[in-house]
Amino acid sequence: MTYDPDAVVRFFDAFGFGEYERHDQSAEARMKYELHLRCLRDFVSPGTSVLEIGAGPGRFTETLAEMGCRISVVDLSAEQLRLNRERAEEKGYASSIDLWLEADICDLGALGARRYEAVVAFGGPFSYVLDRRADALRECRRLMTADGRLLLSVMSRWGSIHAFLHGVYDLPQGEIEAVLRSGDVTPATSPSSVEGGHFFHMFTSDELREFLESDGLSVRHMAASNAVSTKWSDLLTEERHFRTVLALEQEATRSAGALDMGTHIIAVAQADT
C-alpha cells in the first residue's frame, strides 16, 4: 500500500485531545515525554526559528515557546491544528507562533523560501508517510538553514513488537513475517490492522541512520524511547524511582544494542559540512 493521507487525517481528527493527554497516561508515557523534551533542550538553541511538523495539540510547541523560539506549526489534521491553536491561546504563548499551517510533510511548498534553524517532527510523521518518506526528508532539508538540525522520532520495529507483543504473538505467521520484513503496518502486510485504520512504517535504528545519511545528513544523536522502562509503568509510581530509571534510559542510549528496544527511535541529524 502507498501512503494514504486521508487515513492519517481520519485517525488524528478522531483522536483529538487524546493526543495531548497520552503523554501523562502512564510512567512509561511520561518517560517518552521526558526523553523527547531532553532532546529538544539539548539540540534546539533557545530563541531560534523552529518548524514543528506533526505538532498535534502542542505538548512540544509549548516547550519551544518557553525556550523563546519562533515557531511555525504544521499538521495534516485540521482538528489537531485547531487544538494546537486553542491550547496556545489558552496558555498564553500564541504570540510565539508565526503561523499554523494545515499541510503534509511531503509537500511544504506553502512555506516558500522560509528557513529554520530546527525542524522538529516528533511522534511519527516520517512513519505515517510510508513510501513517501524520501519526499518528506527532502522537504524538511529544503527548509533547514545550512547548519540547521532535524529532530525526529519514528516508530521502532523491534521495540513495538516488544511493547505490543500481546497483539502480535497470535497473528498468522505470514502476517508477522510480512510486517517484520517490510516494517510496514498496512492493509497489504497486516489485514488485522485494517479495523484500527492506523498505518505506519516501523524503522530499525540501522535503517533510520541509512535513510538520514542517504540525503547527506549526519546523525548527531540517536536514542530509544524507551529502552529500559517499557512495560514497567507499575513499578515507577514514586518520583525518585522514575528519576533513577530516566537516568538509566539516558545511559542506555549510548549502547547500540538498546536503540531498537523502545516503541520509538529519536534522532537528530544535521547537514554534513
Ligand SMILES: C[S@@+](CC[C@H](N)C(=O)[O-])C[C@H]1O[C@@H](n2cnc3c(N)ncnc32)[C@H](O)[C@@H]1O
Ligand atoms: C503521534 S502525533 C504526535 C504529536 C506531537 N508531535 C507529539 O509528539 O506529541 C502525530 C501528529 O503528526 C501528524 N501527522 C501525521 N502525518 C503527517 C503528515 N504527513 N504531515 C504532517 N503532519 C502529520 C498527525 O496529524 C498528528 O498530529
